[in-house]
Amino acid sequence: MPELPxxxxxxxxLAAVLPGAVFVAxxxxxxxxxxxxxxxxxxxxxxxxxxxxxxxxxxYLTIRLSNRGLAESSYLTVHLGMTGQLLVHGSQTLTPxxxxxxxxxxxxENYGSLALEFRDIRxxxxxxxxxxGPAPRLAQLGPDALYGEWDADYLKQRVRLRKTPLKAFxxxxxxxxxxxxxxxxxxxxxxxxxxxxxxxxxxxxxxxxLAVEIRRVLGEGVRLLGCSISDFVDTAGNPGGxxxxxxxxxxxxxxxxxxxxxxxxxxxxxxxxxxxxxxQT
DNA sequence: CCCAAGTCCTGGTTGC
DNA sequence: TGCAACCAGGACTTGG
Numbered sequence: 001m002p003e004l005p006x007x008x009x010x011x012x013x014l015a016a017v018l019p020g021a022v023f024v025a026x027x028x029x030x031x032x033x034x035x036x037x038x039x040x041x042x043x044x045x046x047x048x049x050x051x052x053x054x055x056x057x058x059x060y061l062t063i064r065l066s067n068r069g070l071a072e073s074s075y076l077t078v079h080l081g082m083t084g085q086l087l088v089h090g091s092q093t094l095t096p097x098x099x100x101x102x103x104x105x106x107x108x109e110n111y112g113s114l115a116l117e118f119r120d121i122r123x124x125x126x127x128x129x130x131x132x133g134p135a136p137r138l139a140q141l142g143p144d145a146l147y148g149e150w151d152a153d154y155l156k157q158r159v160r161l162r163k164t165p166l167k168a169f170x171x172x173x174x175x176x177x178x179x180x181x182x183x184x185x186x187x188x189x190x191x192x193x194x195x196x197x198x199x200x201x202x203x204x205x206x207x208x209x210l211a212v213e214i215r216r217v218l219g220e221g222v223r224l225l226g227c228s229i230s231d232f233v234d235t236a237g238n239p240g241g242x243x244x245x246x247x248x249x250x251x252x253x254x255x256x257x258x259x260x261x262x263x264x265x266x267x268x269x270x271x272x273x274x275x276x277x278x279x280q281t
Numbered sequence: 282c283c284c285a286a287g288t289c290c291t292g293g294t295t296g297c
Numbered sequence: 298t299g300c301a302a303c304c305a306g307g308a309c310t311t312g313g
Contacts, residue, residue: 032310059287079287079288080287081286081288081310082285082286082287082310083286083287083310083311084287099311120310122285122309122311122312123310123311124287124288124309125287126288162303163304164303164305168305173288180286181286181287269306270286270305270307271285272285272286
């Protein structure tokens with residue numbers, strides 16, 4: 001699942017190669033995966049656009065584009081959903097296999113041809129091209145969970161009086177952007193907090209612990225280049241390393257690595273949730 | 282058949 | 298009583 005660390009891994013790789021490249025052709029489009037924009041708009045807007053900057057907010061990639069003669073930037077916004085992959089190739093090579101949803105060709109001065117492909121088995125991913133700013137839905141997101149400007153006091157204010165389970169709170173992108181199911185379970189294990197606790201019932205000291213672990217665990221995810229428990233690969237097709245580091249996700253029925261108790265499983269916010277009933281309170 | 286899980290949407294409940 | 302905020306759960310997608 002591409003969550004914040006996986007998307008950040010991809011962003012860094014794209015940021016190292018795409019700026020300065022110009023879109024020359026849109027060779028494949030999956031209309032079902034377009035949001036608030038049509039295939040025709042994509043075909044018309046992208047070619048001749050030059051990549052200026054590759055940004056990210058939560059799980060969204062925001063690729064800023066410039067257009068000759070126009071002061072206003074446009075943006076290509078990409079969400080990888082559950083199984084999305086972005087791969088970069090030289091002009092000739094293309095990864096064989098199905099699920100190719102979008103294929104873009106670019107040219108970069110003093111570099112050569114590039115192909116950018118968006119693969120997605122489940123089509124939960126989406127792509128959007130817009131003028132003036134990134135996709136409007138980004139305005140609904142909270143600060144970036146890793147690099148955004150927020151602190152424990154912000155969390156204390158956001159959890160106030162909320163009865164929603166703590167894990168559901170972490171998954172709600174309006175509070176913090178970027179945490180998904182895997183990192184939510186891992187963060188809660190490290191923080192020693194039960195995913196079932198009503199968020200508003202946390203003590204100040206517990207929220208402070210949570211704030212530390214959110215940044216620390218996501219930072220580890222980035223350092224290890226993401227978690228490849230299922231489909232995630234980077235722009236060269238290589239897996240990350242965080243899956244070796246998991247303490248609870250996917251370990252239901254196994255023993256807690258801190259206290260030895262058998263890990264339990266629950267459904268929270270419709271998502272499978274694994275936790276230690278002893279040391280997560 | 283169920284499960285995995287991103288986001289979006291709907292409808293019901295809560296509480297001011 | 299009215300209304301907004303909140304919260305739970307379903308839809309969507311494909312492969313294991």
